[in-house]
Amino acid sequence: xxxxxxxxxxxxxxxxxxxxxxxxxxxxxxxxxxxxxxxxxxxxxxxxxxxxxxxxxxxxxxxxxxxxxxxxxxxxxxxxxxxxxxxxxxxxxxxxxxxxxxxxxxxxxxxxxxxxxxxxxxxxxxxxxxxxxxxxxxxxxxxxxxxxxxxxxxxxxxxxxxxxxxxxxxxxxxxxxxxxxxxxxxxxxxxxxxxxxxxxxxxxxxxxxxxxxxxxxxxxxxxxxxxxxxxxxxxxxxxxxxxxxxxxxxxxxxxxxxxxxxxxxxxxxxxxxxxxxxxxxxxxxxxxxxxxxxxxxxxxxxxxxxxxxxxxxxxxxxxxxxxxxxxxxxxxxxxxxxxxxxxxxxxxxxxxxxxxxxxxxxxxxxxxxxxxxxxxxxxxxxxxxxxxxxxxxxxxxxxxxxxxxxxxxxxxxxxxxxxxxxxxxxxxxxxxxxxxxxxxxxxxxxxxxxxxxxxxxxxxxxxxxxxxxxxxxx
Amino acid sequence: xxxxxxxxxxxxxxxxxxxxxxxxxxxxxxxxxxxxxxxxxxxxxxxxxxxxxxxxxxxxxxxxxxxxxxxxxxxxxxxxxxxxxxxxxxxxxxxxxxxxxxxxxxxxxxxxxxxxxxxxxxxxxxxxxxxxxxxxxxxxxxxxxxxxxxxxxxxxxxxxxxxxxxxxxxxxxxxxxxxxxxxxxxxxxxxxxxxxxxxxxxxxxxxxxxxxxxxxxxxxxxxxxxxxxxxxxxxxxxxxxxxxxxxxxxxxxxxxxxxxxxxxxxxxxxxxxxxxxxxxxxxxxxxxxxxxxxxxxxxxxxxxxxxxxxxxxxxxxxxxxxxxxxxxxxxxxxxxxxxxxxxxxxxxxxxxxxxxxxxxxxxxxxxxxxxxxxxxxxxxxxxxxxxxxxxxxxxxxxxxxxxxxxxxxxxxxxxxxxxxxxxxxxxxxxxxxxxxxxxxxxxxxxxxxx
Numbered sequence: 036x037x038x039x040x041x042x043x044x045x046x047x048x049x050x051x052x053x054x055x056x057x058x059x060x061x062x063x064x065x066x067x068x069x070x071x072x073x074x075x076x077x078x079x080x081x082x083x084x085x086x087x088x089x090x091x092x093x094x095x096x097x098x099x100x101x102x103x104x105x106x107x108x109x110x111x112x113x114x115x116x117x118x119x120x121x122x123x124x125x126x127x128x129x130x131x132x133x134x135x136x137x138x139x140x141x142x143x144x145x146x147x148x149x150x151x152x153x154x155x156x157x158x159x160x161x162x163x164x165x166x167x168x169x170x171x172x173x174x175x176x177x178x179x180x181x182x183x184x185x186x187x188x189x190x191x192x193x194x195x196x197x198x199x200x201x202x203x204x205x206x207x208x209x210x211x212x213x214x215x216x217x218x219x220x221x222x223x224x225x226x227x228x229x230x231x232x233x234x235x236x237x238x239x240x241x242x243x244x245x246x247x248x249x250x251x252x253x254x255x256x257x258x259x260x261x262x263x264x265x266x267x268x269x270x271x272x273x274x275x276x277x278x279x280x281x282x283x284x285x286x287x288x289x290x291x292x293x294x295x296x297x298x299x300x301x302x303x304x305x306x307x308x309x310x311x312x313x314x315x316x317x318x319x320x321x322x323x324x325x326x327x328x329x330x331x332x333x334x335x336x337x338x339x340x341x342x343x344x345x346x347x348x349x350x351x352x353x354x355x356x357x358x359x360x361x362x363x364x365x366x367x368x369x370x371x372x373x374x375x376x377x378x379x380x381x382x383x384x385x386x387x388x389x390x391x392x393x394x395x396x397x398x399x400x401x402x403x404x405x406x407x408x409x410x411x412x413x414x415x416x417x418x419x420x421x422x423x424x425x426x427x428x429x430x431x432x433x434x435x436x437x438x439x440x441x442x443x444x445x446x447x448x449x450x451x452x453x454x455x456x457x458x459x460x461x462x463x464x465x466x467x468x469x470x471x472x473x474x475x476x477x478x479x480x481x482x483x484x485x486x487x488x489x490x491x492x493x494x495x496x497x498x499x500x501x502x503x504x505x506x507x508x509x
Numbered sequence: 510x511x512x513x514x515x516x517x518x519x520x521x522x523x524x525x526x527x528x529x530x531x532x533x534x535x536x537x538x539x540x541x542x543x544x545x546x547x548x549x550x551x552x553x554x555x556x557x558x559x560x561x562x563x564x565x566x567x568x569x570x571x572x573x574x575x576x577x578x579x580x581x582x583x584x585x586x587x588x589x590x591x592x593x594x595x596x597x598x599x600x601x602x603x604x605x606x607x608x609x610x611x612x613x614x615x616x617x618x619x620x621x622x623x624x625x626x627x628x629x630x631x632x633x634x635x636x637x638x639x640x641x642x643x644x645x646x647x648x649x650x651x652x653x654x655x656x657x658x659x660x661x662x663x664x665x666x667x668x669x670x671x672x673x674x675x676x677x678x679x680x681x682x683x684x685x686x687x688x689x690x691x692x693x694x695x696x697x698x699x700x701x702x703x704x705x706x707x708x709x710x711x712x713x714x715x716x717x718x719x720x721x722x723x724x725x726x727x728x729x730x731x732x733x734x735x736x737x738x739x740x741x742x743x744x745x746x747x748x749x750x751x752x753x754x755x756x757x758x759x760x761x762x763x764x765x766x767x768x769x770x771x772x773x774x775x776x777x778x779x780x781x782x783x784x785x786x787x788x789x790x791x792x793x794x795x796x797x798x799x800x801x802x803x804x805x806x807x808x809x810x811x812x813x814x815x816x817x818x819x820x821x822x823x824x825x826x827x828x829x830x831x832x833x834x835x836x837x838x839x840x841x842x843x844x845x846x847x848x849x850x851x852x853x854x855x856x857x858x859x860x861x862x863x864x865x866x867x868x869x870x871x872x873x874x875x876x877x878x879x880x881x882x883x884x885x886x887x888x889x890x891x892x893x894x895x896x897x898x899x900x901x902x903x904x905x906x907x908x909x910x911x912x913x914x915x916x917x918x919x920x921x922x923x924x925x926x927x928x929x930x931x932x933x934x935x936x937x938x939x940x941x942x943x944x945x946x947x948x949x950x951x952x953x954x955x956x957x958x959x
Binding site: 083084086089090091092093094095096097098099100109110111112113114115116117118130131133134135136169170173190191227234235236274277278279307308309310388390424425426427429430431433435436437454455456457459460461505506507508509 | 546549550551552553554555556557558559573574575576577578579580587588591592594595598599600601602603628629650651653654686688695696697698735765766767843844845884885887888889891893894895896898899900916917918920921954956957958
């Protein structure tokens with residue numbers, strides 16, 4: 036039997052579920068919903084941990100579930116369930132309708148059935164057979180942790196790998212009917228170094244989307260050298276003195292500050308909450324003219340890339356800031372409904388148990404014209420932040436970020452390593468102080484946690500110079 | 510499928526795979542939550558979740574594991590199969606076994622399980638709370654982060670040796686984070702969280718009052734000069750620090766080389782003799798208490814620091830075996846079993862002659878920084894190195910007056926902090942993460958931008 040002819044009372048991945056999905060959507064619209072969206076997910080994940088010279092953890096997991104979202108006017112009801120039968124999905128619709136207290140089903144929206152199936156998964160079904168086996172992963176992780184064993188000061192060596200394969204079906208009452216398969220792989224190395232009272236750590240993470248062979252191509256030797264070198268440089272570092280000073284932020288993961296401190300403020304969820312200072316600043320200058328910032332989901336293989344977002348829209352390249360002028364917000368369906376900003380293919384969620392929200396994808400400051408040396412040479416007394424840790428942004432826009440690997444800049448030259456630095460500021464005050472951008476843009480993978488859970492993203496930038504920022508220390 | 514049926518299905522499927530030894534942990538929950546925006550419902554949410562984690566031991570006694578949300582007959586069979594395959598990669602150097610305490614009696618207190626009030630009631634209560642908070646002060650312009658939720662859940666542990674434990678609970682939570690704005694000033698934000706067994710147990714008025722008072726108290730703010738200050742940690746902020754560095758008491762972390770302690774650290778003097786710290790998961794104030802851990806070991810009170818000295822480590826089954834002791838009820842089921850605290854209780858010991866008891870946050874007139882809440886713990890704490898650099902909300906007390914501190918961080922070293930405790934106030938306060946009095950520490954670095 037052709038898959039398109041299969042009719043079932045339960046969602047079956049890899050088969051045509053159109054009739055069932057239409058029935059569930061008709062049911063919701065018939066009860067008075069303005070809009071009905073069904074997101075169905077099937078996952079197959081595994082992770083492996085190598086510690087020192089042994090595999091200490093192998094964790095497979097799998098699951099499936101559905102998230103049903105109903106809109107009525109500007110409010111929405113969301114129900115998630117593991118029950119993928121027709122009855123289960125209809126029960127979820129009823130629950131959402133009841134939550135929203137929809138009693139008037141006379142003023143019905145029109146549902147003309149689902150559009151032609153857009154199947155982005157066709158070329159991706161073979162991925163599950165192409166990704167490395169647990170055996171292959173284990174062998175490479177052990178080689179990697181062995182590479183970290185470069186001297187007796189390294190007392191802890193870890194290598195970790197995780198692979199998430201997510202199959203999704205998205206159908207909604209505007210006709211959207213989409214299927215896709217997403218593949219994300221990450222691999223990380225960590226060390227702890229100890230010498231008498233001195234301690235340091237080093238870590239690096241790499242990640243890709245939609246590239247089943249990427250782990251095989253990962254240069255573990257280079258990664259191990261990088262992590263080792265970082266931990267050794269920081270082992271005897273002094274604590275940095277606190278104060279206001281110019282800083283140079285390195286490329287790649289240095290972009291985490293832009294992501295956290297500014298990017299989140301450009302999501303329409305922040306407009307909905309009234310928590311972004313940029314709400315009424317479209318076409319106004321919010322950053323130094325050297326700053327152009329982009330959020331997109333289309334770079335091949337990047338950790339935040341996707342063929343289609345979790346609301347069934349293809350991602351676009353959104354220029355958020357052009358030469359310092361605010362040009363666009365990152366928007367999803369609810370954001371468009373509540374704030375008027377057009378969707379950008381940025382409706383994302385961790386899994387079926389979260390409603391989609393406007394979230395970043397690959398977010399970066401565009402490259403400028405300067406070399407890294409130009410930036411450092413322009414500073415007589417400041418800090419070079421080679422590697423950034425995590426950070427947070429408060430409800431009023433203040434941010435704090437830990438510097439994992441920092442070096443003092445004296446008279447235009449890098450000098451001694453320093454630890455314990457924290458960068459403190461506020462996006463609207465710091466953005467105008469990014470006065471120089473390097474020509475060495477690079478992206479780095481990460482996980483972003485927010486209203487719709489943890490999603491894969493990349494952050495990025497070239498080396499950038501901030502003229503003055505508060506550096507926390509001792 | 511209920512937990513007894515799951516146990517039967519696992520047992521039968523394991524037999525068919527010739528797997529003699531297995532255990533599992535499962536949780537089932539129904540959650541309901543609402544958010545509002547200026548009197549209107551914003552998002553209403555309901556979720557039904559089920560998670561099953563199965564471990565199997567193969568013929569070589571190596572352990573494999575799988576987690577799934579598909580708790581159907583076919584899902585269980587698939588999970589056992591995958592766990593069996595994963596067992597080929599089981600850790601030969603540290604073999605996990607069943608907890609020797611997995612069949613000991615557990616202390617199940619009155620579960621205080623409440624009935625659901627329903628989404629409509631949640632919405633009505635939250636709308637009213639938002640209105641009251643907005644009306645509490647003219648500067649409070651919005652409540653951008655708010656939510657009222659109720660959850661009903663069951664947790665189960667069972668193994669092929671006949672252990673079977675389960676309990677059901679309910680829990681409700683209210684959070685209100687207000688944003689205040691005044692002309693020519695930066696917006697200020699603060700909030701409050703209340704937990705209860707059910708919505709009727711939550712003191713909504715208290716949460717509104719607390720959120721309002723905290724937010725208003727930060728309206729008059731100023732930068733602080735970078736310097737070393739005498740610090741008073743609120744109960745909440747001190748518990749945050751202790752939890753962030755709980756790897757000091759964690760046998761798993763010690764074996765992994767990521768703890769400041771080592772196998773021989775028991776008895777080490779960490780702090781003033783006046784300090785006692787316990788982990789007490791079954792404390793009556795712990796709304797989230799669980800009578801057993803992920804390996805089925807009964808939860809119990811454990812002394813971590815007694816009179817300033819390290820007294821015990823927290824253990825799972827395997828770490829306890831390596832340390833030649835018994836599991837303590839702190840394990841989380843996983844391919845690599847984790848260990849973590851439940852509910853930290855900090856108290857002043859009987860040995861308190863060395864404290865400066867004139868330091869009381871309510872009446873001390875000298876200069877000090879009061880740390881109300883620490884933020885960005887995941888980024889600012891290096892537990893394996895003992896250092897922290899954390900943004901905080903708080904006040905500078907000077908000349909009998911207090912002023913909110915604008916954007917600052919506190920930095921230091923946990924061992925230095927513990928050794929430099931100069932007073933432990935007498936009154937303990939209950940927070941959402943444990944119990945502690947106010948704790949005074951001499952000379953920690955504060956970075957501000959004054």
